[in-house]
Amino acid sequence: MGIESSNKTSFCGASSQVNNIEIIAKKYITQGNECLKRNDFDSAIIKFNIAKKHAQNPPEAFLGLGRAYKYKKDLDNAETNFKIYLEKQPDDVEIIVQLGEILKEKGQYYEACNQFEKALKINPNNDYARRQLLSTSNDILFIYSPQSGLYENRRYSRENMQQALELAVKALPKNYTNDMQDVKVGFDYTSELGGRSNIAQYEHKKRKITVTSDYIYASANLVASYLIHEFVHAKDNDPYTSICEEQDAYRAQAEFWVYNSNNIEDPEMDYVVSLYKQSAKTLNDRVKEIYTLRDPSINKTSPNHPKNRKTLNANSLTSSQNLKYSSIIA
Numbered sequence: 001m002g003i004e005s006s007n008k009t010s011f012c013g014a015s016s017q018v019n020n021i022e023i024i025a026k027k028y029i030t031q032g033n034e035c036l037k038r039n040d041f042d043s044a045i046i047k048f049n050i051a052k053k054h055a056q057n058p059p060e061a062f063l064g065l066g067r068a069y070k071y072k073k074d075l076d077n078a079e080t081n082f083k084i085y086l087e088k089q090p091d092d093v094e095i096i097v098q099l100g101e102i103l104k105e106k107g108q109y110y111e112a113c114n115q116f117e118k119a120l121k122i123n124p125n126n127d128y129a130r131r132q133l134l135s136t137s138n139d140i141l142f143i144y145s146p147q148s149g150l151y152e153n154r155r156y157s158r159e160n161m162q163q164a165l166e167l168a169v170k171a172l173p174k175n176y177t178n179d180m181q182d183v184k185v186g187f188d189y190t191s192e193l194g195g196r197s198n199i200a201q202y203e204h205k206k207r208k209i210t211v212t213s214d215y216i217y218a219s220a221n222l223v224a225s226y227l228i229h230e231f232v233h234a235k236d237n238d239p240y241t242s243i244c245e246e247q248d249a250y251r252a253q254a255e256f257w258v259y260n261s262n263n264i265e266d267p268e269m270d271y272v273v274s275l276y277k278q279s280a281k282t283l284n285d286r287v288k289e290i291y292t293l294r295d296p297s298i299n300k301t302s303p304n305h306p307k308n309r310k311t312l313n314a315n316s317l318t319s320s321q322n323l324k325y326s327s328i329i330a
Contacts, residue, residue, distance in 0.1 A: 024054045025051040025052075025054040025058050025061070026051075026058075026060075028047045028048070028050045028051035028054065028061075029047070029048065029051045029058065029060045029061055029064060031047045032044045032045075032047035032048040032051065032061075032064045032068075033064060035047060035068075036064065036067060036068060036071070039071070041068045041069075041071050041072045042072075044064060044067075044068040045065060045068045045069070047064075048061045048062075048064040048065045048068065049061075049065070051064075057084075057088075059085050059088040059089050062081045062082070062084045062085040062088070063081075063082075063085045063089075063095065065077070065081040066078050066079075066081035066082035066085055066095070066098070067098075069081060070082075070098065070102060075102050075105060075106055078102050079099065079102050079103070079106075082095055082098060082099045082102070083099065086099065091122055093119045093122050093123045093126055093129065096115050096118055096119040096122070096129075097115065097116065097119050097126070097128060097129045097132060099115050100112045100113075100114075100115030100116045100119070100129075100132060100136075101132065103115060104132070104136050104139070109136050109139055109140045109143075110140070112132075112136050113133055113136050113137060113140075116129050116130075116132045116133035116136065117133060120133065123265065125263050125264055125265045126265050127218060127219050127222055127264045127265060127266050128266070128267075130217070130219070131215070131216075131217035131218045131219075132217075134156075134217035135216070135217045138152055138153055138156075138217075153216065156216060156217065157186075157187050157213075157216045160216065160217070160218075160220050160223065161185060161186060161187060161211075161223065163220035164211075164220040164221075164223035164224040164227055165185060165224070165227060167220060167221060167224035167260065168224040168225075168227040168228050168231065168256075171224070171228065171256050171259075171260065172228070172231065176231070176235070177231065179235075179237065180231070180234055180235065182207050183207050183208065183209060183231075183234050184206070184207065184208045184209070185208070185209045185210075185211075185227060186208075186209075186210060186211070187210070187211050187212070187213045187215065187216050188210045188211075188212075188213055189210075189212070189213060190210050190211075190212045193294070197212050197214065198212065199211065199212055199215065199226055199268065200212065200226035200227070200229060200230050201230065202230040202233040202234050204237075204238065204239040205239070207234070209227060209230040209231070209234060211223055211226055211227070219262075219264050219266075221260050221261060221262050221264055222264060222266050222269065224256065224260065225253050225256050225257050225260070225269055226253070228249075228252050228253050228256045229249045229250065229252065229253040230249070232245065232248055232249035232252055233245065233249060236302065236304040236305050237304065238302065238303055238304045240299070240302040240303060240304075240305075241298070241302060242298065242299045242300060242301050242302035242305055243287070243288050243291055243292070243298060243299070243300050243301075244300060244301045244302070244305055244306070245301075245302055245305040246287050246291050247283070247284045247287045247288065248305070250272060250276075250283055250284075250287050251276065251280055251283060251284070253269075253272065254269075254272045254273050254275075254276035254283060255276070257269045257272070257273050258273055258276070258277075261273075
């Protein structure tokens with residue numbers, strides 16, 4: 001009885017000590033993630049390394065280290081830590097794709113394709129993995145035949161934009177695009193905001209809608225959702241934007257994605273739709289918050305977009321077919 005009691009006490013003490021270590025490790029992992037949010041990558045690395053020392057190689061610490069090193073462009077260390085993390089969490093599609101991105105950036109295109117294919121086997125609906133695979137495959141073609149690589153890139157770009165444009169126009173209300181015959185659409189470089197390229201933008205002076213060239217290999221349905229958004233801006237035919245205009249553009253885009261995602265998964269659009277499904281007001285409030293932070297002087301309304309304007313219904317069964325697709329694709 002005395003021996004059992006002694007052993008039991010010892011076991012409880014060890015268990016308590018393990019729990020304390022895990023609590024400390026989680027604390028440093030939380031602090032590391034907070035550092036990542038502040039773009040303080042060096043401090044994040046310190047926090048995650050401390051977490052590793054306190055616990056038995058927690059996966060979250062390697063995940064954090066991989067992200068921190070990736071942001072610092074230390075690709076070798078990012079690759080090492082992501083691989084260790086994936087040994088423990090082999091089905092994390094997001095990190096499999098990020099590992100593929102790292103290998104692609106290092107010029108290891110075949111290895112990168114292997115990662116993108118692995119991600120698609122786990123989740124065939126992941127559009128980011130799909131477009132990374134197609135883009136990297138084109139990079140390989142370009143190495144062996146630059147002329148063929150360039151031709152295939154341009155061919156895919158034009159065909160994908162035409163398909164996206166047809167989907168977008170089909171979803172718009174009847175005659176919505178009647179006064180937009182002069183608008184051009186295409187893939188190209190876009191302006192940066194906060195160190196990140198816009199996914200899509202409308203330039204009034206050029207009467208042009210541009211989707212980032214990073215989306216050339218994106219699903220046509222996804223590209224179409226961004227065309228819907230920018231058509232709302234182009235419809236006004238003025239150089240001004242406003243909170244009200246952005247709110248209407250996001251609601252139209254969200255509604256299109258609800259009915260036309262075709263089970264495709266995209267983090268950006270899925271987040272917008274999650275807000276929209278809570279309520280239109282929830283999405284409106286978030287849009288107002290984001291655009292007010294970006295530009296505190298932004299107007300609530302604009303001359304051609306008053307607050308009482310009729311809301312665009314992007315799921316109309318009767319659609320506008322008046323655009324000549326071949327003439328407006330840039």
